[in-house]
Amino acid sequence: MSKKEWPLWEVFIRGQHGLNHRHVGSLHAPDAEMAINHARDVYTRRREGVSIWVVPSRDITASSPSEKGPLFDPAESKTYRHPTFFDIPDEVGKM
Amino acid sequence: MYAQLVKSEGLKSREEMSPQEQAFQDRVDNGEKIEPKDWMPEGYRKTLVRQIGQHAHSEIVGQLPEGNWITRAPTLERKAILLAKVQDEAGHGLYLYSAAETLGVSRDELLDKLHSGKMKYSSIFNYPTLNWADIGAVGWLVDGAAIMNQVPLQRTSYGPYSRAMIRICKEESFHQRQGYAIMMKMAQGTPEQKDMAQDALNRFWFPSLMMFGPSDKDSVHSAQSMAWKIKINTNDELRQKFVNETVPQAKYLGLTVPDEKLEWNEEKQGYDFSEPDWSEFFEVIKGNGPCNRERMDARVKAWEDGEWFRDGLNAYADKAANRRKAASVAAE
């Protein structure tokens, strides 16, 4: 085994102009510049991207699964944030 | 399959489960995906590491028998297609190792276990590729068998594994077709080419059937894995499906499946066929297949020869980081 493993990176790719970068997977690389090259070689072999982000996996802070209830349930009751909550008469036209 | 004889845990009944385990099982039963930071039974984690690890190992060892023919491919186009395909296998290995890494094991640790023989890879890759039609047969039969298993695994309960399988299935869709395309050329070619095609089918038929693992009645680990949705179909189900789909394809090629007992069974709406020689299967798993030694030697050599390369790039990255740090300190 090598003395030190190449760090793990998370790869985000913008598939088309105008879209968000999306997480596509991970890879190993000694540093950020090489991680970009590796991401190009590994994750865009079928023209999947126009832009790449790489982030060291260890720098990602994730929400805790046990907090899922308090974090996300409150949004469920706020149905008035959605347009379908409001009845507008058809005569008014498109809104 | 790419993961055969994965040791799983004994099946627990609902009464034997702790409340946490029950809640976990409910999530799996409801079709929810389990994500890396979620609580999971230790057995689930261990079984997944073994299965995903073995699957990943199979991908990279699987590069070798086909890689064999990259430098002998008969046309520039065939060479490019084969190289792209074998490169995909490396990519699939990479995706799967990444999925395993979310379970708290590093890729280097998994590779170390492969190299030391503590972890296995699929028995199929211990068979040699002896003529060009073998490249067709591997794509047609071996990838065909793999796809049988991988398509349902897209629905597996573990999120990262499921996502890796989705990506792999998407990329793999051309592999089986390119294999069959080679077989068509060979089967419709000169008499020598047709002989090669038949020879390849003769040698790869039973090893392909072995890929699904031993019969369900002898497969002790299936029940818990199926309850956890790590395994979706039984070995026999998949094997039967494979035979049903492959036999007509062989007929189209004008090739003979090397099984005298092969016969359509109207009642079960499927073919009856001979079991592979399971004693051969267990010998191959134990290390006595025709190419076990070559495959392991090649992987170990690649890894050991690459050590200075990996270390050199690490050392440069450290130096560059230090230089950047020194430069920013000096600038302050």
Add this chain to the structure above:
Amino acid sequence: MPEVETTADVVANDPIMTDAALRPAFFEWLCRLGDNTLILGHRTSEWCGHGPVLEEDIALANTALDLIGHTQMWLGLAGELEGEGRDADTLAYLRDVMKFRNILLVELPKGDMAVTMMREFLFDAYHHLLLTWLSSNSSSPRVAEIAAKALKEVSYHLDRASDIVVRLGDGTAESHRRMQDALELLWPYTGEMFKADEVDERLSDAGVAPDLAHLRGAWESNARDILEEATLTMPDPAGYAHLGGKQGRHTEHLGFILAEMQFLQRAYPGASW
């Protein structure tokens, strides 16, 4: 395989291709381009499944795939120009050693990753200059078109190879030593890239190809910069140069490459694959 165009199409697309007096030299010259990418692609593809780390295995295969693609274009054009019904595959698989026109550098064994990446860098730096010139200056539109397609890929090859040369040169003591050894092994084979013969001169006179001697300065200065950053010692540019590949006098290695590469086409003549 692209369909072979009729002579009329070729004339319409590229008048320089109808210059009968130029044709033999032009054909030779196209084979040089195509054989370089064919043989280097072949050597690079040998790494598939044996790379030092998965990411690198995949990257090397990408490079090899690009080079095979270039080969199809260059040898395809050579066959078209010749007009005797040979396509890229016929040229790749049915010529013997003395008909191959690649430089010696690309046929040397792949060695370790130091040799592989150093060779790629030394060749890419030349290849990049050549394609840049061809894509914007060649009097042959067909040549310029292929060069422009290949240039994008070769720009990436050069960036990647330069980066790795710098990193390994300035990495550990061992990676430094291996890179220096590789440089010294390969250096005497770089002179051939710039050594023009009658074929090169004829193509240069016709405006199809650059004056090779003019590329040399830019190549040397690029190599010097990268090697310096890599903390490697550049050998004497005026040192001994192994020549002959472009004229068909090869090392012993090429015969073995062809024995392997051409096996099926030779063993089963006329079969379709």
